[in-house]
Amino acid sequence: MATASSENNKSEGWQARKSAMTRQRVLDATIECFVKRGYSNVTTGNVIEQANISRGTLLHHFPSKKELIQAAVEYLHDQLLEDYTSRVAKIPKSLEGPERRRAGLYAAWDYMTSDLAVAYHEMCIAGIRDPELEDVLQQSLTQFEQHTHEKNMELFSEWVGTGEMYYLAMDISQFLMQGMAYGQIKKDREKRVKQLIEYLADRLEEMFQEDESTAANRHSRKLNDVE
Numbered sequence: 001m002a003t004a005s006s007e008n009n010k011s012e013g014w015q016a017r018k019s020a021m022t023r024q025r026v027l028d029a030t031i032e033c034f035v036k037r038g039y040s041n042v043t044t045g046n047v048i049e050q051a052n053i054s055r056g057t058l059l060h061h062f063p064s065k066k067e068l069i070q071a072a073v074e075y076l077h078d079q080l081l082e083d084y085t086s087r088v089a090k091i092p093k094s095l096e097g098p099e100r101r102r103a104g105l106y107a108a109w110d111y112m113t114s115d116l117a118v119a120y121h122e123m124c125i126a127g128i129r130d131p132e133l134e135d136v137l138q139q140s141l142t143q144f145e146q147h148t149h150e151k152n153m154e155l156f157s158e159w160v161g162t163g164e165m166y167y168l169a170m171d172i173s174q175f176l177m178q179g180m181a182y183g184q185i186k187k188d189r190e191k192r193v194k195q196l197i198e199y200l201a202d203r204l205e206e207m208f209q210e211d212e213s214t215a216a217n218r219h220s221r222k223l224n225d226v227e
Contacts, residue, residue: 023061026051030072031079034119039126039133044068070136076120077144084111084148088155097158102201104155105173109197112181121182159208164220169204176200 029051033042044065048058062068087107095103111117127134152170159166177200180193207216 019061022053022057026053026058026061026068027072027075030068031076031116031119034072034076034123035115039119039123066132066136069133070139073123073136074140076116076123077140080111080116080120081144081147081151083114083116084108085151087111088151091155098201098205101156101204102198105177105197105201108173109177109181109193112177117181121178162208165207165216168216168220169207173200173204 026047030042030047033046033050037046044055044058047068048055051058058068062071084107087110088104091100091103091107123133124137127137153160156166156169159169176196180196185192207214210216
């Protein structure tokens with residue numbers, strides 16, 4: 001026969017799971033609102049409607065909008081990292097060297113143009129004029145960037161030991177593809193994007209084959225001097 005104590009423990013366990021599920025539903029709804037509406041157009045009312053909960057339930061889990069946004073940003077970073085990791089993991093193990101790195105660039109492109117990444121980019125833009133949002137983003141950005149860096153080190157492992165040249169290559173790749181993803185390339189977009197990624201892939205390979213007099217070597221040394 002179940003004791004009163006065991007029944008209480010079961011009840012408390014169920015309440016904890018129920019609370020966790022509701023919190024998860026709120027965060028999923030918040031991210032969905034970001035994707036559908038863009039950060040600047042999202043209100044707590046939108047989240048309440050999307051999650052199908054009461055205002056009291058929202059306030060129970062997130063007493064202020066800042067706390068909701070903080071939790072949503074951390075959750076979004078987790079989802080973005082999971083998405084990027086999944087895309088990299090799908091690269092065939094049979095690909096090695098330049099072909100694997102080229103496939104990695106295409107995986108990064110697909111990740112950067114996903115709904116989640118676009119929603120996050122819009123948040124970063126909004127953060128330029130919203131100090132409170134910028135503060136929230138910065139609080140979790142360092143950890144997110146570290147996790148992404150670890151995945152890139154696996155993907156471009158042959159280049160990791162080249163010091164500043166490696167970091168220059170990663171910055172060139174990231175900022176070029178971000179510009180492509182969020183720029184206004186309309187005409188022949190697919191063709192032009194592929195051309196740029198193919199050029200980037202070839203150019204990166206050339207960077208690690210050039211002698212010390214080249215621009216890539218000179219500027220990677222300058223980065224090292226600054227630090």
